Amino acid sequence: MPKNDTFNGQVMKMNARHRQDNIVRHLRRNGTSTIAELAREAGASRRTVLRDISALRDAGFVIHSESGRGGGLQLDPQSVQTTARLSVAEVFALLISVASMRAAGNLPFSGLADTGLAKIEKALPADKIRDLRQFLDCLYVGTLAPQVDISDLGEIDPALLPAFEAAFLERRHLAFEYRDAKGVITQRSIEPQAMLILPPLWYLVAWDPARDGFRHFRMDRISGPNCVKDTHFRRRHVTFDDTVRPLHDAPR
Template sequence: MPKSSTTERMKRLELISARLKSDEALTVTGLSDELGVSSRTLSRDIQVLRDQGLPIEADRGRGGGVRLHSSWGIGRVNFSYSEAIDLLVSLAVAEQMKSPFFMAELAPIRRKLLASFSPRLKNDISDIKSRIRVGEAASHMVLSAFSAPGPPVVEELHQAFVTRHLLEISYRSIEGRVTRRTIEPHYLLLHSPVWYVLAFDQLRGAIRTFRCDRIEAAAMLEARFTVIGIDQFDATLKNLDVIRP
């Protein structure tokens, strides 16, 4: 095929793809007339686009409709690293809630998401579901002083929690005093809508519980930790609403 013909065809393929993605009602006749080619040429072009992975549906006959399958973009959804981490945490929460509202099977979605991580990271984050706990709704006392944590704090916390890295935080106590802590975020606990971090506090040298909305700043560190058993937090979990780390 001459170079000019090849260039023309590439431009035509790009135009066909763009027209299909516009979701306009198209027919084989109308599209071939618009492009100035025969319906046979258009059919060959459509097959090339199909071979490239574009799920094109066409009705039989010269005047038949042509369109993209309704799910054409699903397989091409891309997430950033932080978005994938946030989604993993959200899926783990949904699975732990065991609510009849979540009727879809979430495990295959989680497996597909895990497959996008490196082998080392997959090993690190494979137990994320077991490290999230969902309790009763927060008490009125807790809600009276609650405000949602900022997105930068949530992002750093999620990444440190999932990948088992130490987290440096600025934490505001119930009295309003702010201290800097280095913590090991072992578990997350939801008393809706309030999140808690069950952690080992290196400043105190002991297990502590931190309310996420009182974390004013957070930064993940390079050092890592080994997750300890949830039984180490039994005393903390019994009377969570009155614990003030």
């Protein structure tokens, strides 16, 4: 069997990396799978698949395994996330940071991007980091760079991201303390729906069940966010018309 695969018409070599990708994909789809199955799927030997599994584990993927009849491999979906768990905010900050570095010479990573990169560096093996850097090097992100004053982005507290992210992902209520423009502090428990980025400020657009309407929260005025477990919510079909009036799509 030729160890090739086709992608978009063009043939490309099937290498270890590709095979490992397929294994992850297969495990994600099927939930649980045996090594024999994976080997058949990949067109490789059992030994090679075992080596790949080992490599994936080294790379931070948590793959549960059960011996014995009826056993098999199972990919912990959480682990894929923690491999390089980046929030949207971090991705943005990362790109911006890289762009600014390129523009300004050799600034160190700072603020949000720092937490993002640190996560990646911890979670990924060294050669992955090189890939990331190389990828970012190729990506042209100047579009954002001139629009954004980096120094202002640092105001967003990285500590609030995990809870925020979990709430978004798992559709759970997010509870936090909010200090409004007048300094008044309120307790909120809301359903995150969207994110609004108006450089240099970030806003969380959320449904507030207690007030039965959409509300906008400035990220840097949120404190002590907590993802409320066991409280799922349905996604609301957020359209412009649903939100407060003056954002209505008909400009006046």
